[in-house]
Amino acid sequence: MGGGDRSGTLIGRAAELAALTGALDRAAAGAAGVVLVSGDAGVGKSHLVGALTRIARDRGCTVLAGQCAELGESMPYLPLADALWTGSADPALRAALDDRPVLRRLLPDGGGDGVPAGDLGQQRLFGAVLGLLGELGRDRPVLLVLEDLHWADRSTRHLLTFLSRVLQRERVCLVGTYRSDDLHRRHPLRPVVAELLRLPEVGAVELGPFGHGETAEYLASLGGDGAPPTAEEINRVHRRSEGNPFYAAELYTAARTDEELPAGLADLLLARVERLSENAARVVRAASVAGHRVDDEPVRQVCGLDEAAAGEALREIVSHRLLIPDGAQGYTFRHALLREAVYADLLPGERTRLHAAYADLLKRAPAVPGRVAAELAHHSLAAHDLPAAFAASVQAGREAERMGAPDEAHEHYDRALSLWDAVPGPEEAAGTGRVQLELAAVRSSGRSGEPRRAISRLRRLLEEADPADVRMGVLLREHLAYYLDDVKQHDESMAVSREAIAMLPADPPTAERASALATYVRTMLFEEVDPSLRAVAEEAVAAARAAGAADAEASALVSLGIYRETREPDPEVGALFARARDLAVGAGNYQVGQRAAFHLARSIFDRGDLPAAVRAADDGVAFSLANGLGWSPYGSTLRCLQFLIHYTSGDWEEAGRLAADFPMQVVRPAEAQVSSYALFLEVARGEDITERFRWLEPVWPEDDFIAYVARGLAAEHALWQGDTAAALDHATAAQAVLPAQDVAAVRVIATALWAHADRAVQARASGDNGTAASAVEAADNLLERARATVATTPDGRTRAWLGLEGHAWLARAEAEHARAHGANDPALWRKTLEAFSYGFTYELARTRWRLAESLAAQGSREEALNEWRTAAQEAESLGAAPLVRALTDLGARARLTAQQPEPAAGGLTAREREVLKLVAEGRNNKEIAAALFISPKTASVHVSNILAKLDVTSRTQAAAKAHADGLLTG
Incomplete structure (x- = not known):
């Protein structure tokens, strides 16, 4: 009730309501946002949000509102299910849910698609929620309210974090409420709130007490x-x-x-x-045990009242405003504090009897997917009915797995295992043995991102395992090896895998041994390539095929394909990856399927067939998104590869569209990996990378690859700014995080050689022989490392997996090394040009820039002019502003610009003059984009090009020069 009168009028909350309606307005305009409303219990959070929902409905928004319950972690996605169920009368929402079985199964009448959640169930559900909100938002703005997040289950907290990071352009406003006085130091929501409030799209509204x-x-x-x-x-x-x-x-x-x-x-x-009649008090006490929401019939049956007496009692309770009608047959407590007080006042025996009555009611109720088992476990445990609590916990764990909620599944399984020895006939009640239930808990741990917890349980299981049960011993070791590999303990993983493989003979074939072989091969790939890998991989494939273990066969085929690429170019490896993908998908193992799809697209890309690579990557990403897996590990990697292929092929418009969906504000490695790839385009376009870099930097210690990508591109950015010292700092750091002789180092080595060559050229020009000599020595060392990196197979041969791009970067490293020595050789740049000629548009233009420079230095002006013109046209077409500036500078220094065809007025295109007019009016990039029906990133590219062409450094200077030169007329 707090915060307003009974008619719904707010008192003293004008600023807070304005903040919420502002977020709703921004969402309606296409800028999704999240607002967390906090305050002490009873301060008026629900009343404030209620006013917002009324405003939203009056404006024609779709309103979805759900509430958490004080049931611990036992009911995954409760507020989401509540919001979907209460809103499902809306035909648009119901149609959208019908298209998404993974969400429909959350509803009491939802059923399901019959597909187990598996390893990626939570990602599928998250992707489905995002898709649902986006679809609804296309028709009208969406307000999603999640109340009482201090009681949120772990899966709901993960969902809140996910939506807060990925909602960007959807017309969605998400509002969550929580009790700030409940967030003690170890409360699980506390770090989530701290993390979310770092995101610019997440706002906070804190409700304080009333003044006098x-x-x-x-x-x-x-x-x-x-x-x-x-x-x-x-x-x-x-x-x-x-x-x-x-x-x-x-x-x-x-x-x-x-x-x-x-x-x-x-x-x-x-x-x-206490002022209520006896029957009404009985109903209130029974309702307090039910939870945050109660329905007529269950409460009546638990109280033992007939329909007339229960109805009269409820009317009395509602008249006293202790319970408030909620839906057709439901009620909620006027305030959660009231329910807590009533529940706490129950006598121990009374509380036990009421929980037992609800449990008995649930046992007799029709099975409803998702909720009944969790509620039954909760009530049975509180009623001290351990056998019922045990059986319900097992079922609740299975339901949570099916719903893609591995955290809750583990909690239910863990509770069941804690009761195993306290109940009679546990195997019959669970429908499985103890070890199998332990393995279910292990799977849930791994799927919830806690492999170390899975490792601990597996070690304990191995200690307790029956040595005579060999197949179970192999299964436990294979699982242990798999999770050890996940936490980078490769040596122990290989040792455990070998032990598992040795425990079973090759004949007869078994799925357990095949899986152990596949896991062993997967781990071997992380070490220096072992000549025996091929034989082990082929054995794994044969064993899996003989045992009918399709997912193990698919995993081994992917590993075999990767190994074959390390030995020699193999055009047939693509067919191998495609076959593995189809096998894995057919077996329902989408994680292996995505791994195969990634390597299929990557192998085609490495061979330089960019059109086919685009198709393969687009197909892989489409599969991921269609199954709600866009943010799963290989889903994210496929999105990065898709972007990189479009970037390489010169389709920067499509690459920019993809990058627009890459989050800027990231905290964890999964999002940071995708975000880091956007730097390729931002650096090449000359955009400000400060904000993205600020978010990526904290993630570097957790993920070496992200540090490599981000710092390698930061080195390029610094070089475009003329800061060789910063470039070398970044390039050195990027090399340091890579394993010894990692082929990925070739690109960053080439960038470092660019920096040393610039230093040497500048030092020689100023007569600083000492600095020039130091730069040359460093360049020599770097080139030696680059050459060694690509020739480090056991027999000293060049790695086949380097790919065309890798060989092109090595050619550039050779050319930059020569430039550092003062021998800027056109032949080396022509070799680099040829290496990039498979279609890397931007690098072709960059190489032509250096080739034109070397030709001009040798006096070959006509050839230099041809290369310069081609490079300028390509750079201009791409919107590569730093390269445009570099080419303009080269043209002036080499006196090539005088022979240019006369450009449009002021050197600007017609579109750029349109943009310049808007710049002169003081419009920002977003406003320019809206006026010209282009994207903000495209507007940013145009502005960067204008600054380069007008030789100014700010928008104010550009406007002044435009007025002075008459560029705004006509």
């Missing part, structure tokens, strides 16, 4: 037709309530009825319950 005047206005609104509150009453209530609206309302109501005021809030709340 607001308390007076609030109490006056409660008076109805009676006498207004006196100054003495206001002062006393404000002092006692400390400005908490709910406390104030209770204190004021008690004072007006001349009742003796209890000493504590619980007594204050319970005093109103």
Whole structure:
């Protein structure tokens, strides 16, 4: 009730409501946002959000509102399910849910698609939620409210974090409420809130207590037709309530009825319950055990009242505003504090009997996917019915797995295992043995991103395992090896895999041994290539095929394909990856399927067939998105590869469209990997990378690859700014995080050689022979490392997996090395040009820039002019502003610009003049984009090109020069 009167009018919350409606307005305009509303219990969070939902409905928005319950971690996605169920009367929402079985199964009548959640179930559900909100938002803005997040289950917290990071251009406003006074130091929501509030799209609204005047206005609104509150009453209530609206309302109501005021809030709340009739009090007590929401019939049956008596009791309770109608046959407590007070006041025996009654009711109720098992486990445990709690926990774990909630699945399985020895006939009740249930808990740990917890359980299981059960021993070791590999303990993983393989003979074939072989091969790939890998991989394939283990066969085929690429170019390896993909998908193992799809597209890309690579990557990403797996590990990697192929082929418009969906504000490696790839385009276009870099930097210690990508591109950015010292710092750091002789180092070595060559050229020009000599020595060392990196197979041959791009970077490294020595050789740049000629548009233009420079230095002006013109046209077409500036500088220095064809007025294209006019009007990139029906990134590229062409460094200078030169007329 806190925060307003009974008619819904808000008191003292104008600024807070304005903040929320502002977020709703921005969402309606296409800028998704999240607002976290916090405050003490009873301060008026729900009332404030209720006012917002009324405004949203009046504006024609879709409103989805759900509430968490104080049931611990046992009911995954409860507020989401609540929001979908209460909103499912909307035909548009129901149609959208029908298209998404993974969400429909959350509803009481949802059923399911019959597909187990598997390793990627949570990602599928998250992707489906994002798709649902995006689809609904295309028709009208969406307000999603999740209340009482302090009671949120772990999966809901993960969902909140996911949506807060990825919602960007969807017309969605997400509002969450939580009790700030409940967030003790170890509360699980506390780090989530701290993390989310770092994101610019996440706002915070904190509700404080009323001031004295607001308390007076609030109490006056409660008076109805009676006498207004006196100054003495206001002062006393404000002092006692400390400005908490709910406390104030209770204190004021008690004072007006001349009742003796209890000493504590619980007594204050319970005093109103004590005024009820016996039947009404029975109903309230039973409702407190049910949870945050109660329905007519269950409460009636638990109370043992007939329909007429229960109806009369409920009317009395509602008239006293202890329960508030919610839906056709449901009720909620006026405030959660009231439910807590009533529940805490129950006698131990009474509480046990009521929980037992609800449990008995649930046992007799029709099976409803998702909720019944979790609720039954909760009530049975509270009723001390351990056999029922055990069986329900096992079922709840299986339901949570099916729903893609591995955290909750592990909790249920863990509880069941803790009860195993305390119940009779546990195997019959669970429908499985203890070890199998332990393995289910292991799977849930791994799927929830906690492989170390899975490792600990597997080690304990191995200690307790029956040595005579060889196949179980192999299975446990294979699982252990798999998770050890996940946490980079490769040596132990290989040792455990070998032990598992040795425990079973090759004949007869078994799925357990085949899986152990596949895991062993997967781990071997992380070490220096072992000549025996091929034989082991082929054995794994044969064993899996003979045992009918399709997913193990697919995994081994992918590893075999990767190995074959290390030996020699193999055009047939693509067919191998495609076959592995089809096998894995057919077996329902989408994780292996995505791994195969990635290597299929990557292998085609490495061979330089860019059109086919585009198709393969697009297909892989489409498969991931269609199954809600766009943010799974290989889903993210496929998106990075898709972007990189479009970037390489020169389709920067499509690459920019893809990068627009890459999050800027990231915290964890999964999002940071995708974000780091956007730097390829931003650096090449000359955009400001400060903000993205600021978010990526904290993630470097957690992921070496992200550090390599980000710092390697930061080195290029620094070189375009003329800062060789910063470039070398970044390039050195990028090399340092790579394993010894990693072929990925070739690109960053080439970048470092660019920096040393620039240093050497500048030093020689200024007569600084010492610096020039130092740069040359460093260049020599770098080139030696580059050459060694690509020739480090056991027999000293060049690695076949280097790919065409890798060989092209090695050619550039050779050319930059020669430039550092003062021998800027056109032949080496022509060799580099040929190496990139498979279609890397941007690198072709960059290479022509250096080739033109070397030709001009040798006096070959006509050839230099041809290369310069081609490079300028390509750079201009791409919108590569730093390269355009470099070419302009070269043209001026080499006197090539005088022979240029006369460009449009001021050197600007017609579109650039349109953009310049808007710049002169003071418009920002977003406003320019809206006016010209282009994307903000395209507007940014145009502005960068304009600054380069006008030889100015700011938008203000560009506007001034445009006015002075008459570029805004016509």
